[in-house]
Amino acid sequence: MPFPSGLSKLLFFVFISASSFSQSKINQFLTPSDSLNSSRKTTVYITEAAVLGTTLIGLNQLWYKDYDKSKFHFINDNEEWLQMDKMGHMYSSYHLGRMGAEALEWSGASKKEQLIYGSTIGLGFLTVVEVFDGYSSEWGASSGDIIANVSGTALYVSQELLWKEQRITPKFSYHKTNFPSLRPNTLGETALEQVLKDYNGQNYWLSFNIYSFTKLEFVPKWLNLAIGYGGSGMLFGTKDDAFTNGYIQNEYRQFYLSFDVDLTKIETNSHFLKTVFSIFNTIKIPAPTLQLNSNKDFRAYGFFF
Structure with missing residues (x-):
């Protein structure tokens, strides 16, 4: 079974998190709190601990138990996949921490508590996973991760x-490529697997809110400018790996400039919509985009995702 990418770990964590809440708890989370609520804060701490534990146990059962153990060791995978997997780790750590901090904000916890105990939940979770990697003979802990x-x-x-x-x-987008058909076991057989495994179709973005930086009144508060990064031409982690397996890999980097929307800046009185906007603000919206490749190829798209 292929090892999960940083994005896979994020989605697995979110799935377990959602499964841990009853419908009544979800409805409660749609209503913000402006003052400290001890019951809510206790609920958040217990739930986060339970979700972390359940997720780590699940990962161990799904991905690690069938592989031999070894002494703790590091591997150097920093040159693989044009560092797209590292972008996935950064993205996952940010959003797991954001969710943890927002949960504590809902409970009425102080800003200090939100930053210490909430925003570090992603780092804590992914660090434990890295320890799992380090004791697995199949993989190893990665300094780059x-x-x-x-x-x-x-x-x-x-x-x-x-x-x-x-x-x-940080945001994520994906477009389908033809590479998985050449190596489906690694790059994905189904559409969902390809979203998680095909680094050729993944793009990671840093989306900048224009109004927050400029304070210009004529600029919509939800309008963002996004800088993106991606890669293409990858069937294996490196050119050397591809050559060893009988392939010539012409990989190259892709850099993007595009518009985006900060959904959390859209004004609404609906607590439900605020929650939905917060969840989907992890995804870059399709928009006109400029692309520059490392092979000096320049392209413009009227609609790119």
């Missing part, structure tokens, strides 16, 4: 400390 995990948490915390708001949001 750890750096990416720390970077995602730092991006959230630094913005809260500096601006008391999130002006820069």
